[in-house]
Amino acid sequence: MKINITKRHIKAAQLSSGKRTPVELAVMDLECFEDVRLKQLSASGYALVLDGEAVKLPRNVQKLTATFIETQEMTPFVFELKLKHDVLSGNDVYMYNPYEDSADLGLGYRFA
Secondary structure: OEEEEOHHHHHHHHHOOOOOOHHHHHHHHOOOOOOEEEEEOOOOOEEEEEOOEEEEOOHHHHHHHHHHHHHOOOOOEEEEOOOOOOOOOOOOOOOOOHHHHHHOOOOOOOOO
16 A cells, blocks of 8 residues: 655644654545554554554654654655555455446446
């Protein structure tokens, strides 16, 4: 999952009085998870807790997050967050399938 930290996320985190980091706010903007929290694993190690599942941040993001917590300064960047499973999988009950749903209305396609 691609996470884009923007100037807006950084500014909002600075205004949160230490309650949120830019990484948390960027993930929250994706609206894929109901609960997003940053968890400290060790002195400089961090993970994101996404709906109860801990996902370890890449090493460079951990360093940038630690620096932000100390100095409240960060520059925009993009990183890849590796999840154990995809947020939207093909087996998801809530996935919309236009071909199945249109068949109920007589709008489905027929293949010979």
